[in-house]
Amino acid sequence: MSEKRTADAIIVGGGVHGAAAAYYLAKAGVKDVVLFEKEYLSSGGSGRSAAGLRHHFGTEVNCRLSQYNIECFPTLEQDLGGELKLEFTQWGYLWVAYSQESLTQLEKNVTLQKSLGIPSEMLTTAEMKKRWPYFNVDGMLGGAFCGKDGHINPQTLVMAYGRAAEKLGARVKTYTPVEKLLASDNKIKGVVVNGEEWSAPRVLLTAGPWSTPLAKTVGLDIPVTPERHNLLVTEPIEPFECPMTLCLDDGAYFKQVPNGSFFFGRDDQDEPRVLESGNSAKFLEGVTESVLKRMPALKGVRVVHQWSGPYDVTPDHQAVIDWTPIEGLWLNCGWSGHGLQFGPSGGRLAKEMFFGEKTFVDIHNFRLARFAENDLFMEPAFI
Numbered sequence: 001m002s003e004k005r006t007a008d009a010i011i012v013g014g015g016v017h018g019a020a021a022a023y024y025l026a027k028a029g030v031k032d033v034v035l036f037e038k039e040y041l042s043s044g045g046s047g048r049s050a051a052g053l054r055h056h057f058g059t060e061v062n063c064r065l066s067q068y069n070i071e072c073f074p075t076l077e078q079d080l081g082g083e084l085k086l087e088f089t090q091w092g093y094l095w096v097a098y099s100q101e102s103l104t105q106l107e108k109n110v111t112l113q114k115s116l117g118i119p120s121e122m123l124t125t126a127e128m129k130k131r132w133p134y135f136n137v138d139g140m141l142g143g144a145f146c147g148k149d150g151h152i153n154p155q156t157l158v159m160a161y162g163r164a165a166e167k168l169g170a171r172v173k174t175y176t177p178v179e180k181l182l183a184s185d186n187k188i189k190g191v192v193v194n195g196e197e198w199s200a201p202r203v204l205l206t207a208g209p210w211s212t213p214l215a216k217t218v219g220l221d222i223p224v225t226p227e228r229h230n231l232l233v234t235e236p237i238e239p240f241e242c243p244m245t246l247c248l249d250d251g252a253y254f255k256q257v258p259n260g261s262f263f264f265g266r267d268d269q270d271e272p273r274v275l276e277s278g279n280s281a282k283f284l285e286g287v288t289e290s291v292l293k294r295m296p297a298l299k300g301v302r303v304v305h306q307w308s309g310p311y312d313v314t315p316d317h318q319a320v321i322d323w324t325p326i327e328g329l330w331l332n333c334g335w336s337g338h339g340l341q342f343g344p345s346g347g348r349l350a351k352e353m354f355f356g357e358k359t360f361v362d363i364h365n366f367r368l369a370r371f372a373e374n375d376l377f378m379e380p381a382f383i
């Protein structure tokens, strides 16, 4: 018997946001959810992520969503069935500043976070040195730290959401690219896959930076563009719970993950703005220099591999979570460099939007129209 090509909701893109949405919708009783992923689950930005989880944001809505995310992570492995290890750790997240401007921004962010009940704190360099004696704090002015922040395995996170959604009845179709969206009379009708039409009254676009060309197939322009970012992984060394440490001034970061490997990353605005991955020796040299300055103890640790993946960037580095002018088509994309950790809240919002419920936080600022209205909503804590 041929497969039924109708659904109550179609989700396009199997990164963390698509997989979490499938899970939340199926769990809430939506009978027929179909998720299409062009390769394997987590093959986009999600699986290339450094998977830093943090409360440290400078806008209230992101702080509130982070509180929900970080409430979910400790029990998520069990909640999603317990088959895949999510490697969740809470070794903290530290932002360091070398300039007065960055320090002032961190202080502002921490004041906001504290007002919302987030246990963040400002640290002097002496306090940092006491907690992490292996840091070189020369030239630093201070930092912002939250000990409830941490790490999760980004690939197993997405796969666990996908599997849990399937167990609840969702159809997760990997290696199945959506060729185009279908709309008529300003209403979404479905998608085209392998030349065949799949119909659904609601379609959620969670295709990261690929959302832009897909939206274009129904005449919708969304200002989400790709930005290539690199990351390298070292051989494992004895785990000593080094927090994710990020410098606002040069965009470099490092952290240890549970198997003992270190991840190094760094913002480089000269990287090509493309969807394709690709690595350069320039990244390896630049990031190593930045990180070793702060962590001289890592000198001599060997690099095992390097990868890159696309951020899906908007002009204000904030996501787009909104219904579009095409009835039934909604968006959750544009998460820039911080979207992995928003999987739980993105999934919850997708479910609330599907049912027309009041969302658990006010998401007005994430609306698509803000770009046309020139009412950008900058997130100061982005890399």
Ligand SMILES: Cc1cc2nc3c(=O)[nH]c(=O)nc-3n(C[C@H](O)[C@H](O)[C@H](O)COP(=O)(O)OP(=O)(O)OC[C@H]3O[C@@H](n4cnc5c(N)ncnc54)[C@H](O)[C@@H]3O)c2cc1C
Binding pocket: 012, 013, 014, 015, 016, 017, 018, 036, 037, 038, 039, 040, 041, 042, 043, 044, 045, 046, 047, 048, 049, 050, 051, 052, 053, 176, 177, 178, 179, 206, 207, 208, 209, 210, 214, 229, 230, 231, 265, 308, 309, 310, 311, 312, 332, 333, 334, 335, 336, 337, 338, 339, 340, 341, 342
């Ligand atoms: C190097 C790097 C480091 C990062 N570090 C962090 C971090 O520390 N913390 C954090 O929270 N975030 C981080 N991010 C950002 C984070 O990875 C992204 O914001 C997030 O994963 C976006 O998830 P998504 O589900 O929206 O998109 P994606 O994960 O990009 O998923 C989109 C999916 O859509 C699929 N797709 C595309 N076209 C089609 C089609 N036509 N049909 C079907 N499927 C399609 C793609 O294959 C892909 O799997 C980092 C990203 C990178 C690249």
